[in-house]
Amino acid sequence: MAAVVVTPAQDLADLQGLLVRGYGNLTSACFLLLEIDEPAAARAWLALTADLATAADSRPTASSLNVAFTSSGLRALGLDSTVIEMFSNEFVEGMATPFRQRLLGDTGESAPDSWAWGGPNGAPIHVAVMLYAVGEGALATLRDAETRRAAAHGLRTVSILDTVDLGGSEHFGFSDGVSQPAMAGLGRPDRSANTVAAGEFVLGYPNQYGLFGERPVLPRSADPTEILAVDVAGSGRADLGRNGSYLVFRQLSQDVRGFWRYVDRATRRPDGTSDPVRRTMLASKMVGRWPSGASLVVAPENDDPSYAKFNDFLYQDVDRDGLRCPVGSHIRRANPRDSLDPSPGSSRSLEVTNHHRVLRRGREYGNRVDVATLFDEVGDDEERGLHFVCLNANIARQFEFLQKTWINSPKFDRLHEGDDPLIGPRQALGDTFTVPASPVRTRVRGMPRFVAVRGGAYFFLPGRRALRYLANLAG
Amino acid sequence: MTPVKPEAMSALGELLGAMARDVLGNDVLPFGRLTKTHFARFFLLDSAQAHDGSQLPAYLIFMSDIDGRPEEGLAELVDVGGNGIDHLYCHCIGYPTALPVSRQARLEYLRAHIVRADVNYVNTIGRTVQQIRGEAEVREAIEDFLDRGGPELVGGNPSAVRAAIREFVTSDGRLNWALTPAPAPPLAYRVRELVHFAVPVILGLLLLPVLVPVLLVWLVVLRLHEIRDPSPLVKPDRAHLDQLRALEDYTEQNQFIAAGFLKSGWFRHVTAVVILWLVGFGARHLFNNGNLAGVKTIHFARWILLDGAVRSVFVSNYDGSTESYMDDFIDKVAWALNAVFSHGAGYPATRWLLFGGARDEQAFKGFLRAHQLPTQVWYAAYDQLSALNIVDNARIRAGLHGDMTELEAQNWLRLL
Numbered sequence: 020m021a022a023v024v025v026t027p028a029q030d031l032a033d034l035q036g037l038l039v040r041g042y043g044n045l046t047s048a049c050f051l052l053l054e055i056d057e058p059a060a061a062r063a064w065l066a067l068t069a070d071l072a073t074a075a076d077s078r079p080t081a082s083s084l085n086v087a088f089t090s091s092g093l094r095a096l097g098l099d100s101t102v103i104e105m106f107s108n109e110f111v112e113g114m115a116t117p118f119r120q121r122l123l124g125d126t127g128e129s130a131p132d133s134w135a136w137g138g139p140n141g142a143p144i145h146v147a148v149m150l151y152a153v154g155e156g157a158l159a160t161l162r163d164a165e166t167r168r169a170a171a172h173g174l175r176t177v178s179i180l181d182t183v184d185l186g187g188s189e190h191f192g193f194s195d196g197v198s199q200p201a202m203a204g205l206g207r208p209d210r211s212a213n214t215v216a217a218g219e220f221v222l223g224y225p226n227q228y229g230l231f232g233e234r235p236v237l238p239r240s241a242d243p244t245e246i247l248a249v250d251v252a253g254s255g256r257a258d259l260g261r262n263g264s265y266l267v268f269r270q271l272s273q274d275v276r277g278f279w280r281y282v283d284r285a286t287r288r289p290d291g292t293s294d295p296v297r298r299t300m301l302a303s304k305m306v307g308r309w310p311s312g313a314s315l316v317v318a319p320e321n322d323d324p325s326y327a328k329f330n331d332f333l334y335q336d337v338d339r340d341g342l343r344c345p346v347g348s349h350i351r352r353a354n355p356r357d358s359l360d361p362s363p364g365s366s367r368s369l370e371v372t373n374h375h376r377v378l379r380r381g382r383e384y385g386n387r388v389d390v391a392t393l394f395d396e397v398g399d400d401e402e403r404g405l406h407f408v409c410l411n412a413n414i415a416r417q418f419e420f421l422q423k424t425w426i427n428s429p430k431f432d433r434l435h436e437g438d439d440p441l442i443g444p445r446q447a448l449g450d451t452f453t454v455p456a457s458p459v460r461t462r463v464r465g466m467p468r469f470v471a472v473r474g475g476a477y478f479f480l481p482g483r484r485a486l487r488y489l490a491n492l493a494g
Numbered sequence: 495m496t497p498v499k500p501e502a503m504s505a506l507g508e509l510l511g512a513m514a515r516d517v518l519g520n521d522v523l524p525f526g527r528l529t530k531t532h533f534a535r536f537f538l539l540d541s542a543q544a545h546d547g548s549q550l551p552a553y554l555i556f557m558s559d560i561d562g563r564p565e566e567g568l569a570e571l572v573d574v575g576g577n578g579i580d581h582l583y584c585h586c587i588g589y590p591t592a593l594p595v596s597r598q599a600r601l602e603y604l605r606a607h608i609v610r611a612d613v614n615y616v617n618t619i620g621r622t623v624q625q626i627r628g629e630a631e632v633r634e635a636i637e638d639f640l641d642r643g644g645p646e647l648v649g650g651n652p653s654a655v656r657a658a659i660r661e662f663v664t665s666d667g668r669l670n671w672a673l674t675p676a677p678a679p680p681l682a683y684r685v686r687e688l689v690h691f692a693v694p695v696i697l698g699l700l701l702l703p704v705l706v707p708v709l710l711v712w713l714v715v716l717r718l719h720e721i722r723d724p725s726p727l728v729k730p731d732r733a734h735l736d737q738l739r740a741l742e743d744y745t746e747q748n749q750f751i752a753a754g755f756l757k758s759g760w761f762r763h764v765t766a767v768v769i770l771w772l773v774g775f776g777a778r779h780l781f782n783n784g785n786l787a788g789v790k791t792i793h794f795a796r797w798i799l800l801d802g803a804v805r806s807v808f809v810s811n812y813d814g815s816t817e818s819y820m821d822d823f824i825d826k827v828a829w830a831l832n833a834v835f836s837h838g839a840g841y842p843a844t845r846w847l848l849f850g851g852a853r854d855e856q857a858f859k860g861f862l863r864a865h866q867l868p869t870q871v872w873y874a875a876y877d878q879l880s881a882l883n884i885v886d887n888a889r890i891r892a893g894l895h896g897d898m899t900e901l902e903a904q905n906w907l908r909l910l
Contacts, residue, residue: 423818
């Protein structure tokens with residue numbers, strides 16, 4: 020028996036580039052959301068798109084194009100429903116179901132009924148074309164060319180999602196994207212605590228359990244011209260999932276002024292004047308990092324930009340009780356590292372946490388807030404936020420678990436109340452944030468929701484052979 | 495556990511559905527009026543055909559986790575339900591037909607259908623509903639007191655803050671009961687538990703020379719079974735999943751039921767019975783204090799063998815989502831799940847009883863979901879508290895009593 024291939028390192032030309040890089044050098048980006056009107060024409064479009072799609076084997080310097088499909092998009096392309104059912108339930112059913120509304124906290128103003136795209140009341144989303152370029156001019160050229168090419172092939176543009184380059188920070192004013200998991204045997208090596216199996220993100224390879232995740236593997240007869248790779252798990256079938264990934268896309272609207280007004284009021288001096296030092300402190304406690312990106316674990320008292328990119332820390336030994344970085348803070352929830360059961364501080368706990376990691380590939384959108392009116396009662400109410408994009412091989416165990424069990428749960432770790440102070444949905448018990456301190460904690464209450472969901476969908480980001488396979492489907 | 499008249503199944507299902515729409519106040523059994531019940535549920539187990547072709551009946555199963563003896567719980571159930579008990583159980587075989595049935599006859603019918611669980615896991619044995627609710631209120635009140643941030647709290651050392659909290663609790667007539675520590679289990683109970691623990695252990699040690707060779711032979715036979723037993727990869731049907739998911743994630747707690755056939759043959763049956771006994775023994779004596787081998791999110795759980803150990807049912811009340819529950823099983827206690835569940839038909843292949851099995855993530859999740867049953871009516875007495883919250887609330891209350899060093903006071907304040 021041949022040795023099992025454990026990483027896609029030898030097959031990078033088949034991966035779409037987004038799996039291994041966020042295209043940080045391509046500072047402008049936009050996302051086209053398309054609906055397939057004419058399947059045959061769409062397949063002809065895809066045949067060319069498969070060649071255009073940027074692969075992972077080299078770093079693009081001018082522009083990039085990646086493409087992903089919803090399950091209804093695959094159906095519209097003509098993929099057989101028995102094959103679609105081989106994908107994971109989450110992908111097949113989509114993001115906007117009553118069950119997932121509870122799980123993800125998509126209720127109230129974040130309910131799919133009122134989404135700008137991806138909800139039950141909007142046009143179906145079949146395809147996402149993700150475009151990246153250097154500068155807005157180059158992006159506009161690429162965007163216009165791609166919308167025209169799509170239209171010429173019976174693909175209707177439902178929405179164009181623009182983005183903005185905030186130079187590495189997000190709209191609330193904090194450096195973002197400091198922590199990403201590393202893939203074993205692929206890309207830049209990292210310490211073992213932050214390294215997980217490639218199969219956690221790329222389908223068709225062993226995951227952290229040494230197993231192959233849910234993906235469609237077809238009888239060889241369904242692939243007569245042998246476009247697809249053979250399943251390395253040994254089934255002898257053709258692996259349509261190989262080198263693909265599940266892509267979670269959510270448009271997260273940020274109430275930046277609401278956030279800063281709330282933090283400002285919660286930290287005023289007894290005489291009613293603002294206290295900028297305490298204000299930044301509370302905001303940073305909520306995030307778990309200072310605006311520069313420095314972790315509160317290593318810089319507990321003041322922001323220290325020399326730690327801006329520092330990510331090599333754990334919680335249990337230095338900050339078990341969250342006196343530095345609160346247990347309920349955003350980054351401690353998003354990646355609790357070694358701090359949870361079964362045995363906090365141990366490699367076992369790290370191992371369990373690492374079953375729930377995602378690769379983040381989001382981009383900000385909307386104009387930067389005017390700092391001059393940040394704390395005022397009236398000011399701009401422009402739409403701005405994050406086009407949250409993440410990649411994972413098991414949506415239920417990775418993205419949905421993270422969102423439900425860590426971000427949204429008021430019972431995270433040993434907490435009694437409070438969801439993620441930055442992005443939580445404020446369901447029951449959600450609106451309290453506890454700041455551990457000596458001799459005793461302080462807490463803020465009545466937090467409004469600062470982040471609302473405006474749209475979303477689950478996509479499949481196929482490998483390039485799979486793109487060609489889909490382009491060759493019979494009508 | 496009461497067998498259902500075949501012709502009454504759909505009517506009973508509808509009645510349970512109506513109860514579920516108003517669990518606390520419905521007129522069949524208003525659960526909100528039960529005072530000793532932590533969790534309770536009604537569910538239907540369908541009739542099925544056994545391996546030998548015999549027809550197994552459908553059951554209406556009522557399960558509850560209560561304070562005190564089963565008879566006390568039954569009495570409260572009958573008193574709160576009143577005529578509602580008749581409306582419910584008239585769908586079941588053997589229930590008196592002349593309505594209304596007397597209180598005594600209702601009690602007798604229910605008593606005659608009590609089934610003992612083979613394994614009964616209780617997060618913390620001896621903690622009552624009243625105590626759990628009361629301690630949660632005490633914590634809330636202390637938290638609110640701290641939020642008001644009086645002058646006595648500013649700049650104080652841990653002992654001073656603790657003293658201020660104790661003074662606050664003392665001054666409030668609705669809270670000061672908490673200054674007295676929770677009662678320790680009575681001596682007679684502790685002696686009985688010690689004997690119950692020691693006798694089998696001593697017997698086991700004495701019989702060791704006999705047990706070891708038996709165990710070795712058993713292990714080899716087991717391994718042969720494991721190699722032979724089929725373990726098909728099952729992807730649960732979507733309609734079934736939808737039915738289950740429609741009942742999940744409304745509060746911080748969830749319920750779970752899985753039912754299925756045991757693998758056929760006497761070897762698996764005997765093994766299952768012995769292992770369930772061992773697990774029940776462990777749950778009673780070893781995992782009786784908030785920690786089931788690393789899993790701290792389960793309030794109550796049970797395993798029961800039915801129809802002469804042909805079918806089995808597993809039931810639990812836990813914190814968080816089904817996904818996180820199954821992940822806990824896989825990541826933290828796969829060995830224990832394997833030891834018990836691997837005698838169920840279709841379970842993912844195990845090796846030497848403890849290995850493999852649940853570690854096959856997709857196969858295990860598929861197996862559990864496929865064998866899961868909807869809980870028609872579910873009651874939870876404190877649905878906003880996690881099991882860890884309850885443990886911490888008890889520690890907060892305990893810390894109101896007695897002397898503490900500065901360090902102890904500091905550690906106690908960290909619970910708040």
